[in-house]
Amino acid sequence: MAVRTRLPWWGRTLVAAALLGLVAGMWWWGFDFGQIFGGLRHNELQQRLASLEAEAAELRSAAAALRERNAQLESDVAIAGGNAQALEKQLGALSADNEQLNEEAAFLRELVADTNTKPGLSLPRLSVERQSDGVWHYRLLVVRGGKPTDDFTGHVVLQATLASRDSDGATMRTLTLPDDQPETAPALKLAFKYYQRVEGTFRVPPGSRVSVLVARAFEGSEGTPRASRTVTNALPNS
Numbered sequence: 001m002a003v004r005t006r007l008p009w010w011g012r013t014l015v016a017a018a019l020l021g022l023v024a025g026m027w028w029w030g031f032d033f034g035q036i037f038g039g040l041r042h043n044e045l046q047q048r049l050a051s052l053e054a055e056a057a058e059l060r061s062a063a064a065a066l067r068e069r070n071a072q073l074e075s076d077v078a079i080a081g082g083n084a085q086a087l088e089k090q091l092g093a094l095s096a097d098n099e100q101l102n103e104e105a106a107f108l109r110e111l112v113a114d115t116n117t118k119p120g121l122s123l124p125r126l127s128v129e130r131q132s133d134g135v136w137h138y139r140l141l142v143v144r145g146g147k148p149t150d151d152f153t154g155h156v157v158l159q160a161t162l163a164s165r166d167s168d169g170a171t172m173r174t175l176t177l178p179d180d181q182p183e184t185a186p187a188l189k190l191a192f193k194y195y196q197r198v199e200g201t202f203r204v205p206p207g208s209r210v211s212v213l214v215a216r217a218f219e220g221s222e223g224t225p226r227a228s229r230t231v232t233n234a235l236p237n238s
Contacts, residue, residue, distance in 0.1 A: 119144075119145045119146030120144070120145050120146070120226070120227070121143070121144055121152070121217055121226040121227040122142075122144075123140060123142055123215055123227050123228065124229075125139065125140065126138070126139070126140050126141075126215050126230075127139045127231060128160075130209065131201060133207070134203055134205070135201050135202070135203055135204070136202055136210050137199075138198075138199065138201070138215075139197070139198070139199050140215050140229075141197055141198075142196045142198060142217055143195040148193055148194065150193075151191060152191070152192055152193065153190060153191050153219070154189075154218045154220055154226070155188050156188040156189075156190060156215055156216065156217050156218075157176065157178075157188070157218065158188070158213060159174060159176050160174070160176075160177070160202070160204070160213050161173075161175075161210070161213075162174070162204055162205070162211070163210075163211040164205065164207050164208040165207075173208075181203060184201075187199065188200070211233060212231070212232050212233075213230070213231050215230075216228040
């Protein structure tokens with residue numbers, strides 16, 4: 001037979017209270033310890049995150065500035081390239097114009113020297129070239145010889161022989177300016193003392209070419225030309 005000593009109810013109550021207090025203390029200590037060290041770690045992570053976000057914002061801003069600068073540089077390069085091409089074209093055009101002017105100046109010097117001893121009107125130069133399929137461009141130089149003291153007034157009449165080819169073969173037709181195209185009349189008027197350049201364009205049917213161009217210069221309202229010149233086969237059939 002065994003004899004067991006039982007604690008009175010208040011003893012058991014004290015033991016249970018002590019155990020509960022011990023468990024509660026251990027739980028509170030663990031919670032407070034975690035809060036302290038966890039809080040320190042959490043603050044450190046927050047500071048690091050804020051620093052990284054600031055660095056990322058700076059990098060994004062720098063990247064945006066670089067993209068904008070790169071776009072500006074590309075635009076500047078494109079503009080510079082376009083300007084260089086335009087300048088190159090202008091230089092080529094100026095060089096061609098300068099060469100033409102030098103050639104014309106030399107020609108006019110020789111012409112004036114010759115015409116000083118040959119009074120009268122002459123057409124020393126006449127040319128015509130295709131500007132587009134339906135438009136041709138002409139140039140004419142009208143010169144007075146001798147030593148004129150008054151101004152010459154009159155007009156030029158152009159007669160173009162047009163050649164074209166169709167299913168029936170080659171056909172020819174004549175175009176007279178300014179009668180057939182009155183809008184060309186202003187460019188064909190003459191008013192000068194020593195010389196005048198006459199230049200302009202006229203229309204032809206598509207597929208036609210100028211095979212012969214005759215220029216006649218008239219003074220005032222006279223019906224007889226004072227000078228004439230003819231250019232033949234200005235351009236090939238192409």
